[in-house]
Amino acid sequence: MSNVTLKGSKEGFVVIINDGSDFEQSLEDLKALILKQNIGSIDDDVIQFTIKTGNRLLTAAQRKTVKTVFKDYPQIEIKDIISNVEDKDEVSKLLKDNKINVETGIVRSGQKLEFEGDVLFLGVLHEGAKISTTGSIYILGQVNGIVQAGYPDNTNAAIFGNLKNAAQLRIADVIEIVTEDNADKLANHQFAYIDEMHSISVDDLQDYKEIMNESRKRTG
Amino acid sequence: MGISIVVTSGKGGVGKTTTTANVSSVLASLGKKVCMVDLDIGLRNLDAVLGLTNRIVYDIVDVAQNRVVLSQALVRDPRFENNLYLLAASQFADKYVLDQDSVKRIITYLKQRFDFVMIDCPAGIEYGFQNAVTVADGAIVVTNPELASVSDADRVVGILESMKMPITPHLIINRVRKNMINEGTSMRIDDIVNHLRIPLLGVVVDEDEVIAASNSGRTVISDKNSDAGHSYRNIAHRMLGENVSLDLFNDTKKTGFFSKLFGRGK
Numbered sequence: 001m002s003n004v005t006l007k008g009s010k011e012g013f014v015v016i017i018n019d020g021s022d023f024e025q026s027l028e029d030l031k032a033l034i035l036k037q038n039i040g041s042i043d044d045d046v047i048q049f050t051i052k053t054g055n056r057l058l059t060a061a062q063r064k065t066v067k068t069v070f071k072d073y074p075q076i077e078i079k080d081i082i083s084n085v086e087d088k089d090e091v092s093k094l095l096k097d098n099k100i101n102v103e104t105g106i107v108r109s110g111q112k113l114e115f116e117g118d119v120l121f122l123g124v125l126h127e128g129a130k131i132s133t134t135g136s137i138y139i140l141g142q143v144n145g146i147v148q149a150g151y152p153d154n155t156n157a158a159i160f161g162n163l164k165n166a167a168q169l170r171i172a173d174v175i176e177i178v179t180e181d182n183a184d185k186l187a188n189h190q191f192a193y194i195d196e197m198h199s200i201s202v203d204d205l206q207d208y209k210e211i212m213n214e215s216r217k218r219t220g
Numbered sequence: 221m222g223i224s225i226v227v228t229s230g231k232g233g234v235g236k237t238t239t240t241a242n243v244s245s246v247l248a249s250l251g252k253k254v255c256m257v258d259l260d261i262g263l264r265n266l267d268a269v270l271g272l273t274n275r276i277v278y279d280i281v282d283v284a285q286n287r288v289v290l291s292q293a294l295v296r297d298p299r300f301e302n303n304l305y306l307l308a309a310s311q312f313a314d315k316y317v318l319d320q321d322s323v324k325r326i327i328t329y330l331k332q333r334f335d336f337v338m339i340d341c342p343a344g345i346e347y348g349f350q351n352a353v354t355v356a357d358g359a360i361v362v363t364n365p366e367l368a369s370v371s372d373a374d375r376v377v378g379i380l381e382s383m384k385m386p387i388t389p390h391l392i393i394n395r396v397r398k399n400m401i402n403e404g405t406s407m408r409i410d411d412i413v414n415h416l417r418i419p420l421l422g423v424v425v426d427e428d429e430v431i432a433a434s435n436s437g438r439t440v441i442s443d444k445n446s447d448a449g450h451s452y453r454n455i456a457h458r459m460l461g462e463n464v465s466l467d468l469f470n471d472t473k474k475t476g477f478f479s480k481l482f483g484r485g486k
Contacts, residue, residue, distance in 0.1 A: 109311060110262060110312060128264075128273070128311045167273055167274040168274060177277075178274055179274060
């Protein structure tokens with residue numbers, strides 16, 4: 001199998017760098033492959049290539065080197081560099097961020113539970129206690145303490161469930177103090193989120209998808 | 221420049237927090253600017269007695285560790301316009317996170333902004349107590365009319381007197397039960413005063429309403445039917461240097477050091 005293969009697909013041109021080959025040799029072959037192509041004048045449309053590296057994960061330096069090869073040819077550019085494998089730390093972070101933690105116990109005054117990812121809370125959060133996570137919190141239990149979602153700066157996080165007895169709702173850096181004035185709107189079938197004014201709003205669960213899509217458009 | 225007063229006891233459970241909340245509320249209602257500081261790190265409850273728990277975002281530990289400035293951590297009690305504020309204790313830290321220097325810095329700053337800085341001291345005579353009493357200009361020692369409580373108060377008075385505070389320690393006898401005194405089964409007020417030998421600031425009767433009020437996050441000071449509320453109002457007036465007769469024994473409280481600072485003529 002050659003070190004570098006050029007393929008055409010529905011998505012456009014794909015350059016496959018054989019993951020068993022020597023990387024330096026593959027780069028030489030890539031340059032030769034580009035030279036072989038009948039690249040038109042500078043006025044032609046730019047052709048985009050996707051680089052696939054199979055089971056080899058390029059280091060930042062190697063990615064830079066590949067991009068440098070293409071820089072000499074303004075008529076072609078790299079669309080993306082894709083590998084079949086992921087860095088272990090990246091995967092572990094991704095898993096943590098997307099994990100749903102289930103908590104069922106009693107969190108007593110002065111205790112603080114901290115999680116990464118989303119939390120399904122089935123327990124009892126006493127007054128003076130705090131539950132905090134990087135993602136969203138789904139409350140099916142009873143909360144009288146502080147509920148913090150999206151810690152420290154995830155403004156796309158939300159808090160779901162009956163929150164009218166909570167002391168405070170916190171999402172990212174925004175704090176909503178629960179008082180007699182606003183407790184009624186925090187009943188079941190509601191969720192709290194950060195609105196376009198960067199303050200905490202409460203809405204019906206049925207509008208969740210629409211509201212969060214808008215929010216993600218804003219925050220990227 | 222205001223004064224800082226630590227409310228302390230020696231024995232736990234005698235009513236320091238209730239005393240701090242009620243006396244501070246009366247002072248605020250009389251137009252004084254008051255800041256209550258809860259130094260009971262890890263076991264805060266002054267906020268609960270005042271119904272301010274939900275409003276706490278930052279606490280004294282956040283200030284001491286420079287995460288926020290002091291004004292950000294002060295919680296205003298909306299019932300007293302701009303006269304009553306609370307600096308809450310941390311519920312998540314342990315008592316050793318505060319050192320004397322940071323407490324002193326905070327209290328000194330508060331004294332510049334408030335007439336009274338009322339410090340709710342943790343029970344006992346260890347670390348938290350030392351932090352609280354070393355920064356105070358004066359002390360209110362709270363005791364119940366029972367032997368163990370008076371004995372612990374005596375220990376605390378000894379420590380306070382050795383510290384040579386600008387204002388001599390004053391005494392509040394809390395949870396006094398008239399029927400027990402009449403039956404002779406409780407310690408007598410004058411016996412306690414004669415034993416401790418510090419000026420008596422007031423006597424507060426034991427009353428269900430005090431517990432009911434603190435359970436619902438309010439004080440008894442505005443309850444005209446509450447004897448305890450009446451006592452707290454008298455205590456605050458005495459702190460401002462006024463002559464107010466002592467309810468239970470119909471004698472007259474001599475004005476003390478407080479009158480020299482806040483008195484309206486002697």
